[in-house]
Amino acid sequence: MPTALYSLPAEEAVVALARELVRIPTVNPPGSEAPGARVVEAWLRECGFETTVVPYGEGRAHAVGRLRGSGERPGLLFSGHLDVVPPGEVAWQRDPFSGALEEGRLWGRGACDMKGGVAALLVAAREMAFSPRLRRGQDRSPLRGDLTVAITADEERGCLGAAALAQAPLFAGLGAALVAEPTGLDLFITEKGALWLQVEMFGKTAHGSMPEMGANAIAAMVDLLACLEREIGAGGSLRTGVPEHPLLGAPTMNIGTIAGGVKPNVVADRCVAELDFRTVPGLPNDDLLRRVEALARAVAARRPGIRHLLTCRATCEPVACPPDSPLATALRESVRAVTGDEPRVGGVPYVTEACVWVPRLGMQMVICGPGDPKIAHQPDEYVEVRQLAQAVEIYRRAAEQLLL
Ligand SMILES: [Zn+2]
Known part of the structure; x- marks a missing residue:
């Protein structure tokens, strides 16, 4: 990854990073997420996170990073996956792995589900590592709880990757999971x-x-x-x-x-x-x-x-989070502040990695991400560039509310 990418302003960094991830074909099966995991790990390391690449079979891996807080508050998990479904039999108007930027959209397999969301989490993680510290003139992180980022392999076949990763001793002390699957920046607080x-x-x-x-x-x-x-x-x-x-x-x-x-x-x-x-x-x-x-x-x-x-x-198992929980409240207020709209609060009939994190690690969950969920898994998948930038700001604000 070009080093200049790390220092781009948030709204440019999120597009460049999402594009870089879309260009790495991580079609599951077989997945081949390892190159994507290395990009994620390098980004987080550069941002000052303690990082691990966790191997997951041939050519596959998860990337996990942790920014340590003082432990006064429960930690926050940023959750996303790297694998994508196959492009399918229908011909695309654009190459599914070129990462074309046209009409204010980033196009490609995984742009919506969910490399756009992963890029937004990563840039928000960078903002959490640097900006609060700079604003307060401190040289140490002022976080009162850990910020952990888990970007997994093998989600599309039933969250098998996250289920394996959750066994690793990397997730102690977390209290909430923000899953960046596409919701059009609405909040889904329960899933079947x-x-x-x-x-x-x-x-x-x-x-x-x-x-x-x-x-x-x-x-x-x-x-x-x-x-x-x-x-x-x-x-x-x-x-x-x-x-x-x-x-x-x-x-x-x-x-x-x-x-x-x-x-x-x-x-x-x-x-x-x-x-x-x-x-x-x-x-x-x-x-x-x-x-x-x-x-x-x-x-x-x-x-x-x-x-x-x-x-x-x-x-x-089905999972749910109270609408007045600190996580749901922080996200609702952040969406409102960034988009000017009241987010819809709903539930989803399908499974996300929240079904792994919530029962195994006992935490709150909210699904909130850029991209129209109806576009996921479709030909000519895309994500609105504007929503990518908005997602970064929403995640940053919510994380500050929970961890500062
Ligand atoms: Zn997904």
């Missing part, structure tokens, strides 16, 4: 959990002309799925007895895949389906798992020769 289940039904094979000699695993699966569907209301919402969440609505279920049987004239002895449940606070994933297990057990019990097996493929 996800529970992916593989359900298998095992039966007994027999000749198709004598089905009474066998036990049909497909029929048992149809029975179970029908039972699950009966628990589902309009729009795929589960009738769980848990009240609708004011920001997230009802939990949902999607039957994603199903496979079973070999030939028309053979009784199928195995059928497998994959289910994707999205849960809300008040419905822990384990409770839902027990309900599905009970339904599957009941189906197997009323069908002689049928066994079932439930395997949890992925689980992320």
Whole structure:
């Protein structure tokens, strides 16, 4: 990275840094985030952070930096990821990895989700390392709590990178996580959990002309799925007895895949389906798992020769943060001051790395970042340059409110 980049004014630095990151293809799979992690680490080191590059498999790595405070206040985590989804089959109008700057936008895969957000966190981190100290004429950091920056690999396949990184002893004393995923600078203070289940039904094979000699695993699966569907209301919402969440609505279920049987004239002895449940606070994933297990057990019990097996493929608990928490308050006030608008406070139905940080490390969370969330994962992805600069200022103000 050219050294001049470190000393650019914030609004120029954030664009240059976002552009540099977009030009590093970190398509997951395979990820190949290590070059991006080195850029992040170099930036943070130059800004005076204690830094670590944490290897994560072949060609992959996370970058973590910490600016130590006095410990009087809980620390703040700046959270972002480096990997991006593939450009897809649809032709782009601009090269997905050129980082074109046109029409007041930075274009490219990851510009919105979320290299723009990562660059804004990094420049705000620089401002926190230098400007409060300079303003106060001190030569030591006046922070009263640590500022930790964690830029991860392997988020797009279910936050696997952050889950591994959270085991490292790098995150003690943190009280809040600011996740810079694209929100158009609105605040998302809660997110749904996800529970992916593989359900298998095992039966007994027999000749198709004598089905009474066998036990049909497909029929048992149809029975179970029908039972699950009966628990589902309009729009795929589960009738769980848990009240609708004011920001997230009802939990949902999607039957994603199903496979079973070999030939028309053979009784199928195995059928497998994959289910994707999205849960809300008040419905822990384990409770839902027990309900599905009970339904599957009941189906197997009323069908002689049928066994079932439930395997949890992925689980992320739903998370939420009180709207009047110090983190949400600091961000709301900062957005208002910087944009002049009252940010919308909402929730998201998908999973971010907050689902790792909040349950494992016990902290508040808010998702707030530059870029329209509807643009994420789309062809011709972009982020508004203006929002990048605004995000830097919002993060800096919020961090000062929490840490100074
Ligand atoms: Zn993302």
